[in-house]
Amino acid sequence: MQHDHASRPAHRWKVLAAGVAANAAFSVAFSGIPMTAVLMRSGYGLDNATLGLVLGLMGLGIAVSELPWGLLTDRWGDRPVLLTGLGATALALIAMALFAAPSPRHVPGLGWLCGGLLLVGLLGGSVNGASGRAVMSWFAEGERGLAMSIRQTAVPLGGGIGALVLPAVALHFGFAAIYGLLAALCAISALLAWAWICEPPAAPLPSGAKGGADEQRDEPLRDARIWRIVAGIGILCAPQFAVLSFGTVFLHDFGHAGLAAISTTMVAVQIGAMAMRVWSGRWTDRRRNRPTYLRACSALSVLLFALLGGVALASEGSVGDSAALRFALILLLAACGVCVSAWHGVAYTELATLSGAARAGTALGMANTSVFAVCFLTPLAIPHLLTLQGWPLVWFAAAACALVALPLLVPPVPRRQAQAKASNAALSRST
Numbered sequence: 001m002q003h004d005h006a007s008r009p010a011h012r013w014k015v016l017a018a019g020v021a022a023n024a025a026f027s028v029a030f031s032g033i034p035m036t037a038v039l040m041r042s043g044y045g046l047d048n049a050t051l052g053l054v055l056g057l058m059g060l061g062i063a064v065s066e067l068p069w070g071l072l073t074d075r076w077g078d079r080p081v082l083l084t085g086l087g088a089t090a091l092a093l094i095a096m097a098l099f100a101a102p103s104p105r106h107v108p109g110l111g112w113l114c115g116g117l118l119l120v121g122l123l124g125g126s127v128n129g130a131s132g133r134a135v136m137s138w139f140a141e142g143e144r145g146l147a148m149s150i151r152q153t154a155v156p157l158g159g160g161i162g163a164l165v166l167p168a169v170a171l172h173f174g175f176a177a178i179y180g181l182l183a184a185l186c187a188i189s190a191l192l193a194w195a196w197i198c199e200p201p202a203a204p205l206p207s208g209a210k211g212g213a214d215e216q217r218d219e220p221l222r223d224a225r226i227w228r229i230v231a232g233i234g235i236l237c238a239p240q241f242a243v244l245s246f247g248t249v250f251l252h253d254f255g256h257a258g259l260a261a262i263s264t265t266m267v268a269v270q271i272g273a274m275a276m277r278v279w280s281g282r283w284t285d286r287r288r289n290r291p292t293y294l295r296a297c298s299a300l301s302v303l304l305f306a307l308l309g310g311v312a313l314a315s316e317g318s319v320g321d322s323a324a325l326r327f328a329l330i331l332l333l334a335a336c337g338v339c340v341s342a343w344h345g346v347a348y349t350e351l352a353t354l355s356g357a358a359r360a361g362t363a364l365g366m367a368n369t370s371v372f373a374v375c376f377l378t379p380l381a382i383p384h385l386l387t388l389q390g391w392p393l394v395w396f397a398a399a400a401c402a403l404v405a406l407p408l409l410v411p412p413v414p415r416r417q418a419q420a421k422a423s424n425a426a427l428s429r430s431t
Contacts, residue, residue, distance in 0.1 A: 011138075015134050015138045015197060015198075016147055017196065018134075018189075018192045018193050018197050019134055019154070019197075020150065020157075021193075022086060022131050022189045022193055023127055023151060023152075023154030023155060023158065024155075024161070024189070025127075025158065025185040025188065026086075026124045026127045026186065027155045027158025027162070028159075028161050028166075029093070029158075029162075029182045029185075029186075030062070031156075031158055031159030031163075032158065032159060032161065032163065032165070033055070033058070033162070033166065034246075035159075035162050035163040035248055035263070035266055036167050036170045037245070037246070038249065038252050038262075039171060040170075043170070043175060044102055044113060045107060046110075048249075048383045049383045050110070051379075051383075052245075052246075052381075052382055052383045053114070053379070054113060055379040056245075056375065056376040056377065056378070057117045057118045058118065058120055058124075059373075059375025059376040059378075060118060060375075060376035061120065061121020061372075062121040062122070062124060062125040062128075062368065062371075062372035063121075063369050063370075063371075063372035063375070063376055064122060064369075065122045065126070066125045066129060066365045066368035067362070067365040067369045068365075069081060069128075070129035070133075070363070070364055070365020070366065070368075071362055071365065072361075073133050074133065074361040074362050078131070078197050078361075079193065079197040081130040082130045082190070082193040083190055083193055083194055085125070085126025086126070086186050086189055086190035088123040089123040089126075089183075090183040090184075090186040090190065091183075092120050092123055093179045093180070093182045093183035093186065094180065094183045095116065096112075096117075096179040097176045097177075097179035097180045097183065099116075100113050100115075100116040100175075100179070101176035103174065103176075124186075128365075129361045129362075129364040129368060130361065131151060135147050135148055136148070136352045136360040137200050137360075144285070144352070145282070145284050146278070146282045146285050148348050148352065149278055149344075150277075150345070151345070152348060153274040155273075155341075156269070156271070156341060159244065159266075159269075159270040160266075160269075160274070163270060164263060164267050166178055167259065168263075219359065220362045220363040220366060221362065221366070223354070223355070225354060226351060229347065229409060230351070230370045232405045232407075232408030232409035233347050233351070233370055234371050234373065235401050235404050235405040236301070236340065236343070236401065237370075238374050239336070239340045239399070239401050240337070240341050241374060241379070242382060242394060243336060243340065243398075244337070245375075245379040246382050247265070247266060247333055247337065250333065251265060255326050255330065256326060257326060265333065268338075269333075269334050269338055269341070270341075272334065272337070272342075273337070273338050277341075277344060278345075280293060280346050284346050284349075290346050290349065291350070294343055294347055295406060297339060297340075297342055297343040298403075298405055298406035301399070302402045302403045302406070303399075304339055304340075304399075305340075305395050305396070306395075307332060308329075308395045309391075309394075309396040309398075311328060312391045313392035315329070316390065316391075336395075347409060348367065351363050351367055352364060385397055
């Protein structure tokens with residue numbers, strides 16, 4: 001669908017706003033529900049292992065559906081996929097409010113909760129690739145880092161809203177209210193997509209986007225460089241999901257922190273991630289140094305998670321007696337969460353640039369399949385790591401994942417491309 005006002009250059013910001021709204025609405029569900037982990041554990045009568053399975057199922061649904069949704073986006077367009085996915089996700093959440101919410105008189109079977117979260121993930125997987133392709137189609141190379149990073153702020157924005165609102169809603173109104181609220185957010189974002197998302201005009205954008213070059217790119221599924229970055233993105237998400245899925249449990253069980261302190265910490269993580277994503281997108285657009293930035297984020301994540309593991313190891317059994325130690329753990333966890341969440345917009349821009357805007361839906365679908373497969377596996381693995389050696393092992397394993405991801409996120413550049421880049425850089429300096 002092509003709106004009359006779509007020919008205006010300023011319309012691309014409405015497209016971006018609709019993409020942010022769609023991602024934020026789904027992120028409130030995806031990132032916010034784990035913020036209620038302590039209340040979910042008691043409300044549904046779960047142990048840690050079952051809790052890990054439940055928290056991972058939405059990620060499994062997203063992982064399974066991301067690539068098909070991405071392929072459909074490249075074939076059908078952004079708008080039909082977003083409207084279908086968001087509308088169906090809202091209906092699935094309404095069904096959860098009716099059949100999968102515990103009450104003082106009745107706790108639904110585990111199958112209802114697991115099936116509902118899996119279905120929400122399968123349907124919500126439509127959001128990421130479609131909104132990313134829309135941004136890549138409407139913005140030119142010099143703006144894409146900023147635009148994609150702004151779009152990626154929707155994930156911590158939604159997570160921050162979820163951390164701030166959902167635990168209180170669950171505590172005072174129950175999980176049925178949570179699922180109903182999430183359904184309403186998805187419906188509102190679907191309305192914005194209907195109003196603003198459309199295909200860009202055929203003429204080049206004012207900033208000089210080159211659609212023809214995009215059309216000539218190789219199929220992402222056959223590009224080894226894209227697969228390498230996809231693997232790096234997924235692996236580096238493991239420590240991020242460790243913080244998002246079990247960070248509240250860590251602060252409650254190990255750090256003996258109260259609900260207010262836990263919620264404040266997780267909100268701070270999401271706000272910090274939002275700020276860093278916007279800044280990093282703009283900074284790397286100006287300096288054209290996305291690989292260097294990705295390398296720095298990975299290395300710093302290794303150091304921070306190793307430090308958190310070391311402090312947890314040194315303080316086992318003594319946190320409850322020391323407010324200062326508890327505060328140090330909170331600060332370290334927040335720093336880890338911000339650092340390991342700051343790079344997404346830059347990495348997705350690099351990936352989509354390699355694939356070309358016309359194939360961005362497929363490439364982003366590949367990345368999100370990797371991301372949410374890891375999202376499913378991480379909560380499943382953490383209870384087993386806790387059984388082996390406790391929280392220090394969890395955070396040391398997170399540091400190891402960041403270390404493995406570091407070389408994958410920055411694939412080697414073919415020699416001819418490297419020489420061409422060096423020549424262009426020398427020419428730009430001379431002029």
